[in-house]
Each structure stands twice: as C-alpha cells, then as structure tokens.
Amino acid sequence: MSVSSSYERFFDIPIGPQHPALKEPLFLKLIVEGEHVVAADVDVSYTHRGIERAMQERNYVQNIYLAERICGICNVAHTLCYCQNVEGLYDVEIPSRALYIRVLVEELARIHSHLLWLGVAAHEIGFDTLFMYVWRDREIVMDLIEEVTGNRVTSAINTIGGVRRDVKPETCDKCLKAMDYIEERTKYYKRVCKTDPTIAARCVGVGILKPDEAVRLCAVGPTLRASNVKYDVRADDPYAVHDEVPFNVIVYDTNDSFGRILVRIDEIFESINMVRYCIKHMPSGPVRARLRLNPPVGEHLSRVEAPRGELVHYVKSNGSEKPERYKVRTPTFENLSALCEMLTSKGNYVVNIADVPVVFASIDPCLSCTSRVAILDSERGKIWIGSLEELKRLKR
Amino acid sequence: MGIITWSRIRSPWLLHFNTGGCNGCDIEVLATLTPRYDLERFGCLLKGSPRHADVMVVTGPVTRQVRDRLIRVYEQMPEPKFVVAVGACACSGGVFQGCYNVYPGLDAVLPVDAYIPGCPPKPEAIINGVAALLAKLEGRL
Numbered sequence: 101m102s103v104s105s106s107y108e109r110f111f112d113i114p115i116g117p118q119h120p121a122l123k124e125p126l127f128l129k130l131i132v133e134g135e136h137v138v139a140a141d142v143d144v145s146y147t148h149r150g151i152e153r154a155m156q157e158r159n160y161v162q163n164i165y166l167a168e169r170i171c172g173i174c175n176v177a178h179t180l181c182y183c184q185n186v187e188g189l190y191d192v193e194i195p196s197r198a199l200y201i202r203v204l205v206e207e208l209a210r211i212h213s214h215l216l217w218l219g220v221a222a223h224e225i226g227f228d229t230l231f232m233y234v235w236r237d238r239e240i241v242m243d244l245i246e247e248v249t250g251n252r253v254t255s256a257i258n259t260i261g262g263v264r265r266d267v268k269p270e271t272c273d274k275c276l277k278a279m280d281y282i283e284e285r286t287k288y289y290k291r292v293c294k295t296d297p298t299i300a301a302r303c304v305g306v307g308i309l310k311p312d313e314a315v316r317l318c319a320v321g322p323t324l325r326a327s328n329v330k331y332d333v334r335a336d337d338p339y340a341v342h343d344e345v346p347f348n349v350i351v352y353d354t355n356d357s358f359g360r361i362l363v364r365i366d367e368i369f370e371s372i373n374m375v376r377y378c379i380k381h382m383p384s385g386p387v388r389a390r391l392r393l394n395p396p397v398g399e400h401l402s403r404v405e406a407p408r409g410e411l412v413h414y415v416k417s418n419g420s421e422k423p424e425r426y427k428v429r430t431p432t433f434e435n436l437s438a439l440c441e442m443l444t445s446k447g448n449y450v451v452n453i454a455d456v457p458v459v460f461a462s463i464d465p466c467l468s469c470t471s472r473v474a475i476l477d478s479e480r481g482k483i484w485i486g487s488l489e490e491l492k493r494l495k496r
Numbered sequence: 497m498g499i500i501t502w503s504r505i506r507s508p509w510l511l512h513f514n515t516g517g518c519n520g521c522d523i524e525v526l527a528t529l530t531p532r533y534d535l536e537r538f539g540c541l542l543k544g545s546p547r548h549a550d551v552m553v554v555t556g557p558v559t560r561q562v563r564d565r566l567i568r569v570y571e572q573m574p575e576p577k578f579v580v581a582v583g584a585c586a587c588s589g590g591v592f593q594g595c596y597n598v599y600p601g602l603d604a605v606l607p608v609d610a611y612i613p614g615c616p617p618k619p620e621a622i623i624n625g626v627a628a629l630l631a632k633l634e635g636r637l
Contacts, residue, residue, distance in 0.1 A: 117562060118569050119544070123522055124514050125562055146562045147516040150595040157594075169591050172520025172616065216523060219530075235530035242527070253520045253616050468518045468556075 109133055113453070117146050123220070124467040130443070130456065137451040140443035142436050147468050155426040160186055160260060160393065163423065167413075168254050170428060171468050173216065176209040177406035178428075179258040181413040184339060186260050188400035189417050190391055198262035198387045199340045204378040205248060205257050206340075206404075207371040208275075211282065212241040213407035214364045214371075217464045218289065221361060224461040225302045230292065237285045240278050247271050262388030272379045279372050286372070290365045303358035307442040307459035308449055310355055319438040320431045321409020322367065323463045325351045326359035333405035345377050357462035364464075394421040406431055408464050435463040497634075504550065504576070505633055507539040508626075511549035511573070515566055515602070517556020520616040521583035525553060528619040535623060538630065546572040551629065554606075557585035557592045558599040570606055580629060581608045582622060584615040591615070 111132050117125035125146035131139040151170055155163050167182040168175045180202055187194060215238040222230035242252050248271055249255035257263050293299050309319065314327035324331055332349045334342040350366040352359035399416040409431030416425040442459050445451045451459065514522050528535045529542055543549045546569045558566060570579070581602045584590030589600040602608055609632065612625035 117565050118513055118546070123512075123526075124519065125516060125565070146559060146565075147556075148559055148561060148597050149516060149557060149592050150597045151592075154592065154595045166591055169518045169520070169615075172518040173523060175518075175520070232531055235527065236532060239527070239530075239532045252618060253524060466519060468516070 110138065115456075124465070126465075126467050128456075128460070130453070132453060135452050135454075136445045137443050137453060137456065138445055140440045142440065144433075144436070144467050152426050152428065155423060157422065159421040160395065160423065163426070164259060165256070167428075168256060171430070171466055172253055173213050173466055174209065174406040174408060174411070175254050176206050176258070177404050177411050178413075179256075180206060180340070181402050181404040181406075181411050183258045183260050184404070185400050185402040185413045185415045186395060187391075188402060189395035189398050189415065192261070192389055192391060194389055195262055195386045196341065196383050197266075197385045198389075200378050200382040201248075201263045201267055201387060202258060202340050203342065203345060204267070204275075204375055204382075205245070205255060205263075207374045207378070208241060208245050208248065209255070210371045210407045211368050211375075212238055212245065213464075214368050215241065215286075217364060217407075217461075218361070221458070221461045222299075224457040225299060227296070227298055230289070234289065237282065240282060244275055244278055247274060259388065261391045262386070264388070266387050267382070272382075275375060275379055279375055283369065283372050286365060286368045290362075293361055293365065299361070300358070302455075302458050303356065303361060303462075304354075305356050305358075306451075306455050307357040307360075307462050308355050309438055309442050313441055314438060317438045317441055318434045319409075320434045321406070321464075322360055322363045323409065323435050323438060325349065326363045327355050328353040331410075333403050333410050337403055339402070339404060341378075344381075345374050347374050357458055360462045360464075394419060408432055408466055409434065430466075432463070432466045435465075439463050439465075501634075505630055507541070508550045508578075508630065508633075509541050509543045509548055511543055511546050511552045511569070513552055513554050513566065513569060515554055515556045515562045515586070516559040516598075517583065517585055521555035521586070524616045524619055525555060525582060525622060528622045533619040533623060535626065538623075538626060540626065546570075547574065549573055550576070551578045551580060551626075552606075553580050553582055554586050554602050555582045557589050557595075558602055558605050560597050560599070563599065563605055566605060578609040578629060578633070579606050580610045580612065580625060582612045582625070583617060584613055587611045587613050 113130040113132055115128040117127050127143035129141040130137050155166055164179055167178045170178050215234050219231045219234035246252045249257040309327050311327045311329055314324050328351050330349050330351050335349050347370045350363050352363050395417050397419040401414045404411045412429040414427040415423050418424040443451055581587050586602045589598055592598045610625050610629040612621055614621050
C-alpha cells in the first residue's frame with residue numbers, strides 16, 4: 101500500500117498582513133516543500149489609498165502634500181519628483197540655490213533612509229544590538245533634517261518653483277560637523293558588517309539575483325546595483341544639480357543580500373560627500389521662483405533616484421488648477437517581481453523559510469508607495485497592470 | 497490598587513498595526529522605542545502577536561482592504577485591551593480624507609482610547625500619548 105496518496109508535497113504558508121517580521125501590511129504567500137520555498141506570491145493591496153484619484157481632485161499646491169505622503173521615508177524624493185514634474189509644464193528656470201538645497205535635503209534623506217534600512221536589516225538578521233546602535237546614530241541625521249527643513253520626517257521643503265526655506269550658515273556648519281561623525285560611525289558599521297560572522301552566515305549567498313535576471317525583471321536601485329548593473333538616475337539622467345555634484349555609482353557583483361548591505365553602506369559615504377559638496381559650493385541668491393497656480397496645457401514625466409531606486413512621476417495638465425491625470429511608478433513595485441525570483445528555489449540555489457525575512461528586507465521594501473501602480477479591485481480580487489493607453493481609456 | 501492592576505500599568509505590551517499608512521508614523525513609533533527616546537522605560541515592549549498584547553498602536557488611514565483584518569487582530573487580543581491611534585490619518589483620515597478607499601479615522605472601525613495627532617507625531621508626542629493612556633488606565637482598571 102502506498103502512503104504517498106495521503107502525503108501532501110507542497111504547502112502554502114500565508115504571512116501577513118500583520119506579522120512580526122513585517123512592518124507594513126502585506127500578504128506574502130509562500131509555497132513550500134519541506135523547508136524550501138519553491139514559489140512566492142505577493143499581495144500589496146492593503147495600502148491602497150487611491151492617491152492618484154485624489155490628486156485629480158485637488159490643486160497643484162495641495163498635491164505637494166499628498167505626494168509627500170505617498171511614502172513617509174522617501175518623502176523628499178516624491179516631492180522632488182512631483183515639483184520637477186509640474187515645473188516641467190511651465191518651462192521656467194529654477195534658482196540654482198534652490199536646486200542645491202534640494203539635493204542637500206535629498207541626500208540627507210538618503211542617509212537617513214539607508215541607516216534606517218541597515219537597522220531594520222540587522223533586526224531581521226536577529227542582530228538587535230546593531231539595530232539599536234544604527235538607530236541611535238540615525239537620530240543625528242533626523243536632527244539635521246529638522247534643522248534644515250523644520251520637520252523631522254515629512255520635510256515639506258520642496259515646492260513648485262524651488263524650496264520653502266533657505267539654509268542658514270550656522271546650519272551648514274552643524275551639517276558638516278555631523279557628517280564627520282556619521283562618516284566615522286558608518287565606517288565602523290561597514291567593518292562590523294564585513295567581519296561579523298552572524299551577518300555573513302545570514303546574508304552571503306542568500307537572495308541571489310543574477311544580473312541578467314535583474315535587468316529582465318526591471319529591478320531598480322540598490323537591488324539592481326548589487327547585481328553588478330551600473331544604473332543610477334542621478335548619473336544617467338541627471339536632474340537638479342546632480343550633473344555638477346560629483347559622486348560614484350556603487351556596484352557590487354555578489355548578487356546577494358550581503359552585496360545589497362554593502363551597496364547601501366557605500367552609498368551613505370557618497371551621500372555624505374555630496375552633502376559636503378552642496379554646502380561648500382552652494383551659490384547665493386533666491387530660493388524660489390513664483391509661478392502661476394495653473395500650469396499650461398501639456399504633459400511631463402520626471403525621474404528621480406529615490407533611496408529605493410528609480411521613481412517616475414507623470415502628469416497631464418489641461419490648463420486648470422487641478423491635474424487631469426497623475427501617475428506614480430515607485431521603486432518597490434519594480435523590485436517585487438525580483439523579490440519573487442529571489443524567493444524561488446532553483447537547482448542548487450535553495451531558499452529556506454528562515455531566509456525569507458532577510459531576503460524580503462534586502463530589497464528595502466516600502467509598500468506604502470506600492471499599491472497605486474497596479475489597478476486593484478479588492479472586491480472582486482482582480483489585479484491588472486495598466487499600460488498608459490489603458491489608463492487613458494479608463495479615465496474616459 | 498491591586499497587584500494585577502499594578503502589573504498591567506507597569507508593563508503594557510504593544511502591538512503595532514500599520515493599516516496602510518505612509519510609514520512616516522511607523523518609523524517614528526520605532527524611533528520612540530530606540531535608545532534616544534527609549535519608550536521601554538515605561539515597561540512597554542513591542543510584541544509580534546496580538547495574543548500577547550495589551551495595547552494596539554495603529555498607524556495610517558484605515559483602508560477598506562485592511563478593515564476586516566484589523567477587526568480580526570483586535571478580536572484576538574485578550575481583555576482588557578486598548579487602542580491608540582497614532583498620527584493624523586489614524587485620528588481622522590488626515591490628508592487622505594475623502595479618498596474612496598479610506599475610512600475617516602480609526603474610530604469608524606474600532607473604539608479608540610487615545611489619539612496622538614501629528615503628521616507624523618514626534619516621538620515626544622508619542623511618549624506623551626502613552627503616558628496619558630497609562631494615567632487613564634490607572635483610573636479605569
């Protein structure tokens with residue numbers, strides 16, 4: 101008599117939407133064979149708030165604050181992208197001091213985001229001491245952001261036509277001093293990450309994403325750069341003053357979670373240097389160009405390198421004070437298909453259930469951005485991703 | 497004050513539930529638990545399971561998709577249980593008020609014991625909210 105008839109080979113493990121390993125509502129379905137994950141599926145619909153629709157009902161100034169709240173962590177990238185987009189409709193010159201302040205705040209936010217991520221990754225690995233250390237030092241960057249912009253998290257610095265606040269000279273001195281400290285601490289964290297056996301055991305060879313796969317699945321940001329693909333919007337399609345501020349695009353060829361840690365740590369060093377350059381080379385002058393409330397008819401697309409990768413905003417204006425259509429494509433959504441690839445065991449490459457939190461954290465997931473990209477119909481459980489043509493048709 | 501009430505007030509365990517927020521409040525809740533602000537000095541501990549928790553800390557606007565799960569998680573918590581709404585979105589819907597997929601505040605779905613406004617509230621405000629909740633518990637338990 102065979103026993104195999106009562107033996108089920110594959111099991112589904114549902115994770116989320118509320119789970120200790122997840123900080124955000126997400127439903128992760130893992131199909132496992134024993135300890136090995138053979139397939140993964142992600143449902144990100146829990147954070148769907150209908151922002152794109154709401155943007156069509158509010159005017160361009162109100163939308164800055166809505167765009168800021170697409171994601172609280174990369175809010176600077178979102179407002180920067182939004183403001184560049186709307187400014188593109190006007191055909192106007194933005195004062196160069198404003199552009200320098202934008203890059204300054206953007207890079208401060210990147211340092212804060214990468215340190216935050218390093219702490220969360222350490223927490224997922226089970227290394228809570230590192231988590232607490234990193235978050236303690238991150239508070240210094242938060243203080244700087246508060247000093248420069250007036251707010252700790254949602255900075256509200258970028259506005260259409262420039263920035264809302266000028267940077268005081270004494271703030272610049274504080275920034276430079278703090279950058280020295282952060283650089284020294286980041287060097288220490290890099291040494292810890294490179295030498296600590298726990299981190300090596302949990303991350304080396306875990307979450308493999310080959311370069312050709314990364315390109316095929318449209319991975320972006322540090323996830324892509326850890327797969328040895330040199331692509332960064334700041335270098336390839338410079339916006340603001342990124343064509344003046346020197347920096348290196350960091351790539352690693354390890355293709356795994358460990359490489360993603362190192363890419364982000366090295367990017368902190370690059371951001372520190374960019375902050376220093378911005379402060380030293382900031383021209384004087386006005387920080388804002390005043391613009392009419394309703395932009396001319398037209399459409400515009402703008403790209404920004406958010407801490408998590410390439411961020412794309414699209415706007416269509418019909419000449420009124422509200423946008424006719426607004427579209428956001430966020431980095432985490434692009435990385436989710438790469439994530440499913442990383443979570444699939446194939447041949448010699450095996451993903452254990454215990455590796456899932458580390459692999460998941462390694463793409464730096466920020467799901468609050470994510471769910472507007474697909475058109476979701478939660479009532480009918482139907483998901484489809486619309487092309488621009490389809491979206492135009494739906495609009496009518 | 498009996499020993500049970502005393503111990504409950506001295507060790508409120510938290511469950512953090514993000515109902516679809518922008519992560520701004522979430523990172524501030526986490527920052528509150530890390531060394532500079534150190535909420536754990538009040539005996540608070542962040543727990544993963546609703547069955548271990550006394551206080552549910554809710555951040556973000558309540559989306560239609562997450563509503564049923566939120567209620568289910570709330571029902572899994574043992575009595576006595578308390579709910580804290582952190583941030584403008586959880587208090588009233590905040591900037592997302594009027595969006596088709598968002599409820600106008602957490603109190604449309606669950607009974608709320610303490611509101612901490614702000615977008616996002618500063619860690620000091622969160623500590624103040626937790627302290628206010630603990631003072632309230634002292635009277636109610």
